[in-house]
Amino acid sequence: MNKHTKFIFALTSSIVFFNVLLSFFNENLIEAYLVIYVVLYFFYREFFLPRRKYFDYLGLGLFIIFVYIVVIYVLKSLFFV
Amino acid sequence: MRESFSLFGKIMIIFGTVISLFFYIFFGNIPLTALGIGSIIVGIAAILLPEEPIPSLTIRSLIESSALTIEAILEELRIESKGIYLPPNETYVSVVLPLKSIESLEFDEFSKDNVFLLVRNTPAIKFFPPGCTIAKSIINQDLSLDEALEKVLVDTTEFCSKVKLVETVEGIVIEIDSPYTKEKLPYFSKCLGSLPASLCAIVTATVKKSALQIIKEEIDKNKLYVYIKLLQ
Numbered sequence: 001m002n003k004h005t006k007f008i009f010a011l012t013s014s015i016v017f018f019n020v021l022l023s024f025f026n027e028n029l030i031e032a033y034l035v036i037y038v039v040l041y042f043f044y045r046e047f048f049l050p051r052r053k054y055f056d057y058l059g060l061g062l063f064i065i066f067v068y069i070v071v072i073y074v075l076k077s078l079f080f081v
Numbered sequence: 082m083r084e085s086f087s088l089f090g091k092i093m094i095i096f097g098t099v100i101s102l103f104f105y106i107f108f109g110n111i112p113l114t115a116l117g118i119g120s121i122i123v124g125i126a127a128i129l130l131p132e133e134p135i136p137s138l139t140i141r142s143l144i145e146s147s148a149l150t151i152e153a154i155l156e157e158l159r160i161e162s163k164g165i166y167l168p169p170n171e172t173y174v175s176v177v178l179p180l181k182s183i184e185s186l187e188f189d190e191f192s193k194d195n196v197f198l199l200v201r202n203t204p205a206i207k208f209f210p211p212g213c214t215i216a217k218s219i220i221n222q223d224l225s226l227d228e229a230l231e232k233v234l235v236d237t238t239e240f241c242s243k244v245k246l247v248e249t250v251e252g253i254v255i256e257i258d259s260p261y262t263k264e265k266l267p268y269f270s271k272c273l274g275s276l277p278a279s280l281c282a283i284v285t286a287t288v289k290k291s292a293l294q295i296i297k298e299e300i301d302k303n304k305l306y307v308y309i310k311l312l313q
Contacts (some may be wrong), residue, residue: 033115
């Protein structure tokens with residue numbers, strides 16, 4: 001199994017695992033799932049170092065989503081407590 | 082393998098889009114919507130994987146087998162002088178190895194096409210180092226030196242996991258993470274540098290279009306530092 005196959009396999013199985021785990025605990029916030037996915041993507045990207053054909057637009061997009069979620073929750077906690 | 086990743090990625094994106102929209106709109110089910118989004122992420126990650134027409138292991142093996150032949154010749158001729166990498170001149174990067182160490186060689190004398198040369202009455206051999214054909218493929222791509230090194234050493238041949246460089250007044254210092262140095266080639270390493278270092282020199286000569294020499298190599302834990310001096 002080359003490293004690209006391992007990367008895809010690990011990412012897929014982790015996403016499924018954490019999805020099942022969070023749904024087991026009745027988690028209904030989509031943001032929780034997205035944050036886990038972002039962390040998993042960056043973790044496996046650094047672990048397997050897969051080659052890319054282009055700039056990592058997926059990583060950039062996921063990072064923007066992550067920052068957006070964090071900012072929203074920080075603002076909520078600052079102004080709605 | 083690339084085609085299967087691309088197809089897999091497209092299937093995952095379509096599957097993820099359908100699943101997430103269906104379960105969000107009709108059922109308001111967050112876990113399954115999130116699963117669909119996860120499928121889209123995996124699909125895009127699979128599509129972004131690069132082409133891999135020839136496995137990097139095969140390319141490394143071919144380079145090593147060429148190096149073994151050169152090692153045998155260098156050992157037979159007892160050559161221990163440092164080679165000079167010449168930039169490609171309509172063909173490939175070549176290396177000139179004087180049979181004895183000579184200081185301050187004139188490069189005009191190296192432009193001959195001969196394999197056996199006389200440089201200031203000292204016999205020398207000129208040949209194409211292993212990996213020179215890979216470097217030729219980057220000539221028309223207008224890459225910077227660090228992009229070219231990453232493309233050749235990391236993407237194509239996987240001779241290392243990361244490569245960085247610093248250009249100084251004296252030359253170029255290249256840092257190679259986790260270099261692949263399976264074959265022990267003592268004469269090759271002494272004259273041309275280790276295989277990763279030799280590939281660095283070939284790429285540098287191609288991009289900089291300058292003759293160069295590998296001054297030294299240093300190993301520090303899992304990193305290899307290659308010191309290159311540009312000669313023109």
